[in-house]
Amino acid sequence: MDIQSFLQSGLLEAYALAQCTPAERTQVEEMLAQYPEARAELESIELALERYANAQAITPPADLKDRIMRELDRVEVPMTPPADNLLLRIFQASTVLLLAAAIYFGYQQSQTQTQLAGAQNRITELEKQVVDCGTSVNAERAIVRLLHDQKTKAVRMGNIIDTSATPVYVFHNFESGNCTALVDVSVLPKQPAGKYLQFWALVDGVPKEMGMIDTTSANGLQSFPCEPKAAGFAVSIEDDPNGSRKPTTVLMLGMQG
């Protein structure tokens, strides 16, 4: 609407008389902001109405003013205008959101760090297992190589206490690079608590300590150090977990054939 049509439309009068719809009020306020002549015309309409109201004024009782001024202290007035309050509220809301986000991400980070530490521990554990497996595989390969070696010999040790018991074999190869004695410990009879088994080599007719037997060995085979001059092998039952210098009770005995 152009300014002249607007001034004659009656909208300004309706606005001054509070007779506008919300849409009309918005339209009038836009025109007022844009055209100084619209502002001047409204001013003139309002001034006429104001004078008309003044012409019919009635003076209120004299004490009313004092009553009102006394009441002022009881009225709570917002310290900042509504726009500032809105900004303040937005600021407060943002702060709360930021704080919540910080706590959330902080918690997430701490969770992540805990998970990371857990994962690193697990990796270390797995690495150790891989190394153990590697060691174990190498040991197995060494056994397989030993058993496949043409020069490897087997000595059959018989149970001299119970002759019907399963014999135990000692595989040895004292000629090649794999100088070792491998004992099939899995078939040795279980010992009661306080009794231990010790392995011996017979060198020049004398028993030589080779080490304690561990029947819980993973693959049932236990390696002992190289003894090229061994003529036979024996297993004794001992009371000392660290073994003794001489066999106490001989359990198994076998000589090179």
Add this chain to the structure above:
Amino acid sequence: MHTELILRLKQQDRTALSQLYDLYSSALYGVVLRIVLSPELAQQVLQDTFLKVWKNSASYDSAKGRLFTWLLNIARNTAIDATRTAHFRYKQKTESLDTLVSRPGNDSINPDHLGVREAVETLDEKYKSLIDLIYFKGYTQEEVAEETGIPIGTVKTRLRYAMNELRKVFGETNTVAFLLVAEALRNALK
């Protein structure tokens, strides 16, 4: 325009409210009394009006109209709200505007206004009552049509004419303006 007064009011300066009361309380009381028809209730409404003005001074925007128009809207709405109470409906049956305005006492017409009152009398009664219903009592044009039995189209035409007449009598170049300015000055100097 009361730029400085408005600024002080927004800054919660009590002397600004005191000055505002001196300037406008009579005009507002005249309007409020015409709506609520009871001096006791009108005084309560006027008190509530000035407390609302004090509390909401930050919301007044001079770009959207004169200070008096804003004050009048608050006073009128407060008065209309007061008429919705049960107490008011009872009182309304026993009193009328004529008996209130003409009776002697504190609430009598301000004698200072007698000069301009004659100017009001120059307005045709049918235009005057139309402006009074709309401007003072907050009726919509539709409500005026319903209340008076005059067709809405006629109400709109008459209101346009009434506003033109009003501006002729109370326009800036009229002698009434001079009388009113003199009066306002007297009030301010009291």
